[in-house]
Amino acid sequence: MSKKKKTTISDIAKELNVTPSTVSRALGDHPKISDSTKEAVLDMVEKLNYQPNNIASALRKGKSNIIGVIVPTSDRQFFASIIRGIEEIIREEGYHLMICQSDDQFDKEKSGIDTLLNVRVDGIIASVAKETTDISHYKKIKKQGVPLVLYDRVIDSFDVNHVVSDDFLGAYNAVTHLIEQGCTRIAHFAGKQHIKIYQDRLQGYIKALREHSIPVDDELIIESDLIQDTYSILRTGRELGSSLLQIPEMPDGIFSSSDFAAMGAIQVFKEKNIKIPDKVALVGYSNDFSASVIEPALTSLDQHTIKMGNCAARLFLEQMNSKEGTFTSKRKLIVPELIVRKSSQKKQEPIKA
Amino acid sequence: MSKKKKTTISDIAKELNVTPSTVSRALGDHPKISDSTKEAVLDMVEKLNYQPNNIASALRKGKSNIIGVIVPTSDRQFFASIIRGIEEIIREEGYHLMICQSDDQFDKEKSGIDTLLNVRVDGIIASVAKETTDISHYKKIKKQGVPLVLYDRVIDSFDVNHVVSDDFLGAYNAVTHLIEQGCTRIAHFAGKQHIKIYQDRLQGYIKALREHSIPVDDELIIESDLIQDTYSILRTGRELGSSLLQIPEMPDGIFSSSDFAAMGAIQVFKEKNIKIPDKVALVGYSNDFSASVIEPALTSLDQHTIKMGNCAARLFLEQMNSKEGTFTSKRKLIVPELIVRKSSQKKQEPIKA
């Protein structure tokens, strides 16, 4: 329990009658150190139970080997997978993760970034909080010369590395699928339009309709806050579903920007005995596990989040290893995959359960 | 993009014709520094865009203000919530989190702990990997005098702070509930018995049976690996469900140590047209979101994971702030809550959807 005085590199040096430099080099496997001393050092490391002090090393080297991640919230599957994806890649390069949650709040995001900067992380990988409009704190990162990669919720008009899901394409494919299944009047549960991903999904929806000469009916586009806790969105979905029942000509398809909203609607429809997908077909977004479990199982878009995390990490490494000024920021698109399930399967047999 | 030379405390000092000490104290709001200098310093901080160097500070103070967390995997709801719970508490005290995933592998767990020790975290909060049997790396933490708190998957016979869910009670309540609903032959989907939480759940199950003079039938206790990815457990659940259909006298109740396994069984039963809960009632464990969505909705035990995280964090702070040697390790129990839904509701109306 008591704070032992930790053994340092000099303790080892003293014991071996060499200087700290030698020990340091031995530990770093420096070519000019004889094998015999290297062995001796390693032995002593064991004997004295030496634990390297990364802090001292980081101070001297100006490199912490930590990379910071900002997530809106760690308890959504989506972001949890991203973290995993990032970690998979960077751990191989000897980096470690420091995670800050913004809870989608501007203040927490800002202070999180400050913290990361204070511990001198070697880079930051972030997704922007839904509240955030002022982006001076992100500019600060760039100004300090710290590599920055944004993922998913990015900032247009800000020249940094991006990795985003191709939301436009995802939406387009989803709606096209509904049309192919015979839907002619398709509603859209949209997210708040100041957030890019929801804009793109709406645009993808519109394009698919236009391409099949289906008129875009504003009445069928319902915007609501789809960034909340899961149960709240489910409730929102129920309300949206109910409201659709009120309008004169009920739509025969729904493309929802959130799985949970779609599931809320499914629940309502089932209670009212409205047949899915015959009377109304649904497609959600994100391919949450529960989408495979609800009945009928919900067709959804898998965003390949782990791959997205991988990609963000690689982008960071690339920027990190490029010599000064060489690097120009890139934008990577991850293509989402439509997982067709019963909720939209009017014609053939379901492919996946 | 170029690495700007960051401004330091001495830059500020030089600019103001004082010494670094004064600036340091001013920033620390030291009482002996005049208000005027404090103001001047703050102004200069703005002007020069000073960013404190936590690394240097940590080195000097021997305190990083970072606390390390080991999670088996960040992409399970359970652990994500724990992280949230921890963060809620410690952020108020100025601490930050560094998260390592063990992926339930011994090696990664070990190297994760090493990393945390290397960056000189002020404490470690961990849940033990399912693979782990050798615990020397945990002993090392303690030996180095770093506060350690274990949560959920703990190590018996190792004297450190614990916070665990009361699995015994949870299981006991679940099974008692099934009995009250009229079940007389109750199966148990058990997890691997070298893990404490699964032992406890099995014991709770047994106790409830005994108390109601129901014989414990080994045939009805099926052990399998319940720590895998979600879809795999679902599949396992399907197999378990199918296997129960084979035995002569089908059970009329199932208590599953995993929500996902229970859901797999539900799917099979529905396919075979076996009525739930009339023919067989089910209770899961963990209260995953999907439990509320499957039909019939699955009764489950909510483990109050956020509270659990809160508790772990508080335990850490307590130990941190206790003077040397004063602290004796504690064990906190979080009481799980039975959320009754249709899957087990033979008698009354469901309380929650």
Add this chain to the structure above:
DNA sequence: ATTGTGAATGCAATCGTTTGCATTGGCATA
């Protein structure tokens, strides 16, 4: 014997903050 060479290690400054122990100057008290 002199010089050269290379392998193995030592020296000392440095990274940016913090902090115990002075020091300074001004003002009040005796």
Add this chain to the structure above:
DNA sequence: TATGCCAATGCAAACGATTGCATTCACAAT
């Protein structure tokens, strides 16, 4: 005028590891 005291600040040594630039020593070549 001398003394004491306090408020405000300075000095310099840490914290532990790294690294450019010597230095040392042994041995080979001339």
